[in-house]
Amino acid sequence: MARFVVLANPDCRRLRLFECALQKLGLSPPVVVPYAALLRGEVRLAQVLRADDTVRIESPGRDFEVERLLLARGASEAQRENRFRCIESEAALQLEEERGRLHPSRQWFLGLRSLFEELQSELDAAPPHRAMHDARHCLEMSDKIACHARLLAAGVPVAPALGAEIENFEALLSVLKERGWNRVFVKLSHGSSASGVVALQMSRGRVLATTTTEMVEQNGEIRLYNSRRVRRYQTWREVEVLIDALCRERVHVERWLPKASLGGRVCDVRLVIIDGQARQGKVRLSRGPLTNLHLGNERAPLEALKSRLTEEKWGEIVASCGAAMRAYPHSLMGGADLVFSPDFRRHAIIELNAWGDLLPDARCEGRDTYEDEIRAVAYFGSAGILARME
Amino acid sequence: MIDHLETLLGHPVVDWKAGEPLPAGAIPRVAIDYDDYENKRSWTDAFEEFLEEVDTGPLAGLVVGAYDFASSQNSAFVVEAIVAARDQFASLRALFIGDIVSEENEISWILQSDLSPLLEAFPDLEYLGARGGDGLKVGSPRHANLKTLVIESGGLDGGVVRALGEADLPALEHLELYLGTDEYGGTVTIEDLAPILEGRVFPALKYLGLRDAEIVDEVAGALVTAPVLNRIETLDLSLGTLGDEGAQALLDSPLVRGLKKLDLHYHFCTDAMQEKLKQLPLEVDVSDAQSGDEWDGEVHRYVAVNE
Numbered sequence: 001m002a003r004f005v006v007l008a009n010p011d012c013r014r015l016r017l018f019e020c021a022l023q024k025l026g027l028s029p030p031v032v033v034p035y036a037a038l039l040r041g042e043v044r045l046a047q048v049l050r051a052d053d054t055v056r057i058e059s060p061g062r063d064f065e066v067e068r069l070l071l072a073r074g075a076s077e078a079q080r081e082n083r084f085r086c087i088e089s090e091a092a093l094q095l096e097e098e099r100g101r102l103h104p105s106r107q108w109f110l111g112l113r114s115l116f117e118e119l120q121s122e123l124d125a126a127p128p129h130r131a132m133h134d135a136r137h138c139l140e141m142s143d144k145i146a147c148h149a150r151l152l153a154a155g156v157p158v159a160p161a162l163g164a165e166i167e168n169f170e171a172l173l174s175v176l177k178e179r180g181w182n183r184v185f186v187k188l189s190h191g192s193s194a195s196g197v198v199a200l201q202m203s204r205g206r207v208l209a210t211t212t213t214e215m216v217e218q219n220g221e222i223r224l225y226n227s228r229r230v231r232r233y234q235t236w237r238e239v240e241v242l243i244d245a246l247c248r249e250r251v252h253v254e255r256w257l258p259k260a261s262l263g264g265r266v267c268d269v270r271l272v273i274i275d276g277q278a279r280q281g282k283v284r285l286s287r288g289p290l291t292n293l294h295l296g297n298e299r300a301p302l303e304a305l306k307s308r309l310t311e312e313k314w315g316e317i318v319a320s321c322g323a324a325m326r327a328y329p330h331s332l333m334g335g336a337d338l339v340f341s342p343d344f345r346r347h348a349i350i351e352l353n354a355w356g357d358l359l360p361d362a363r364c365e366g367r368d369t370y371e372d373e374i375r376a377v378a379y380f381g382s383a384g385i386l387a388r389m390e
Numbered sequence: 391m392i393d394h395l396e397t398l399l400g401h402p403v404v405d406w407k408a409g410e411p412l413p414a415g416a417i418p419r420v421a422i423d424y425d426d427y428e429n430k431r432s433w434t435d436a437f438e439e440f441l442e443e444v445d446t447g448p449l450a451g452l453v454v455g456a457y458d459f460a461s462s463q464n465s466a467f468v469v470e471a472i473v474a475a476r477d478q479f480a481s482l483r484a485l486f487i488g489d490i491v492s493e494e495n496e497i498s499w500i501l502q503s504d505l506s507p508l509l510e511a512f513p514d515l516e517y518l519g520a521r522g523g524d525g526l527k528v529g530s531p532r533h534a535n536l537k538t539l540v541i542e543s544g545g546l547d548g549g550v551v552r553a554l555g556e557a558d559l560p561a562l563e564h565l566e567l568y569l570g571t572d573e574y575g576g577t578v579t580i581e582d583l584a585p586i587l588e589g590r591v592f593p594a595l596k597y598l599g600l601r602d603a604e605i606v607d608e609v610a611g612a613l614v615t616a617p618v619l620n621r622i623e624t625l626d627l628s629l630g631t632l633g634d635e636g637a638q639a640l641l642d643s644p645l646v647r648g649l650k651k652l653d654l655h656y657h658f659c660t661d662a663m664q665e666k667l668k669q670l671p672l673e674v675d676v677s678d679a680q681s682g683d684e685w686d687g688e689v690h691r692y693v694a695v696n697e
């Protein structure tokens with residue numbers, strides 16, 4: 001019988017929601033392969049996978065033990081690369097969990113890269129099966145510089161970005177001056193949601209950095225923490241220290257184009273794209289430039305946005321979403337964040353997230369993202385699953 | 391957060407786009423966007439195209455949106471251009487300079503200039519509005535028809551208010567000032583406001599808005615016995631950092647009871663105080679209560695529009 005094999009952190013909400021959707025559709029619970037067990041070498045995907053299985057790769061986030069293991073796994077490559085902040089493998093395994101603390105983000109990514117490369121080669125050698133994701137795609141969508149470059153090359157409307165690594169604040173200033181840009185977003189290339197995002201603006205000797213990242217100095221070292229509070233750094237010295245610290249984690253810099261607002265709040269929209277179709281969505285509203293905060297920001301239904309758009313414009317948005325996912329042809333789904341010019345005539349995809357389908361309350365034709373994904377697999381794949389659902 | 395103007399004098403405000411006709415009765419917003427800025431199309435270019443393309447004679451109003459994305463030019467060139475084109479705006483009654491939102495430029499970074507030439511050039515003007523306090527001046531205008539003056543800022547210079555204290559605006563019904571905070575150049579004091587609060591100017595005033603003020607508790611205290619309350623119908627102290635102290639002063643003032651409306655929305659008053667305010671024999675807006683940000687053991691209150 002066809003099974004779902006899910007690579008996930010067993011306690012995560014995403015897995016719960018996926019299991020609920022399976023149950024709702026009358027399907028068996030999935031076989032769960034915990035990231036931690038995989039990283040510790042206690043289990044290999046090849047041992048679990050059988051012919052006709054469907055593999056789902058969930059987000060490795062929100063589990064500190066997994067973060068430790070990924071950091072440890074990325075240590076040697078990070079040291080070899082020698083360009084971004086990194087810590088020893090032993091030190092990584094002994095990290096204490098601290099709320100909001102930002103750990104070496106490039107090293108984390110390199111750990112994930114090593115794991116996913118191994119995973120993908122196991123999948124490539126495995127018996128015939130279906131996969132909801134391509135591990136290489138998940139990885140690339142966890143690299144904002146690479147993902148932006150791919151979307152740009154595919155002709156998807158994106159925000160203009162520097163497209164290169166920036167060493168420090170001084171280097172950033174000189175590039176921005178060259179381009180004539182005075183408002184940009186500095187984002188961690190391997191960060192999720194608002195983690196390490198700075199809205200930076202400069203004009204006539206003034207500077208302002210709006211961010212939820214907090215700097216804490218300890219023994220002469222700057223530690224970064226994600227917090228719930230939006231901070232404004234307004235001195236050149238503070239902003240330099242902040243941007244320098246973020247650059248040590250690898251940043252993606254894109255132009256801050258004026259965004260449209262709804263009801264007096266700056267808005268963006270997360271659209272979940274499943275099997276090439278824009279499906280569930282959520283409009284996020286903010287009093288400030290940071291729209292993708294988990295907390296404190298208001299939400300609105302997709303209809304609030306659609307009512308401001310012409311049918312033709314909505315069609316263009318749907319087409320852009322489809323084009324973005326066609327750039328990742330072996331991935332069944334992704335979550336795109338889109339922004340609009342103030343007159344709603346232009347749009348850009350500012351982020352594409354392999355794990356952007358966590359929108360528990362959003363429905364499309366009565367179904368949540370997980371049900372849609374399972375149905376899409378069933379439709380295209382196993383007659384066994386389809387037969388059980390009908 | 392401030393949004394783009396949606397209406398002005400009851401007319402819808404719409405973005406004017408080259409090559410697209412304006413809806414009948416609409417007031418155009420002439421602005422440049424990021425694409426224009428990239429393509430080196432200046433606001434002056436856009437305004438020239440606008441004058442050529444649009445029959446401006448019947449327009450009731452004109453809104454100027456973003457005019458400079460690099461914050462290198464103040465609004466003087468905009469004022470000059472409009473003054474130079476005055477003969478083409480025979481019906482103009484409303485002008486707003488700087489309808490710019492924070493996504494385009496922070497309010498305290500908008501570079502304004504002396505707007506008084508607009509009042510001289512348009513003797514029939516009824517509405518003048520501006521956003522951005524940096525460099526803004528209106529002087530001590532003498533104008534027979536101006537009914538509404540709106541100045542939105544993240545911090546208003548005391549000099550602007552002192553100069554207004556010597557203005558001669560016999561028709562002015564609506565005065566709306568965003569006082570802001572000292573952090574963003576707000577230096578207005580109670581003393582600066584005295585001529586207005588004492589009713590020495592603006593004999594026709596019906597609405598007084600001292601909004602977005604960090605000094606709103608002080609302002610409320612000074613208003614308690616202010617003769618201007620005998621004249622106006624609406625007192626608007628919204629968007630500021632009003633707490634129970636200022637609210638209590640308003641509550642205790644017999645003059646406040648003679649008003650028709652008290653707008654206090656976006657405030658930091660306690661629930662108990664809000665209940666008391668609602669008991670006043672007039673329309674009171676105490677919506678959008680704020681709780682303040684607490685950190686380092688202190689509660690911090692912010693005005694709604696700053697930066």
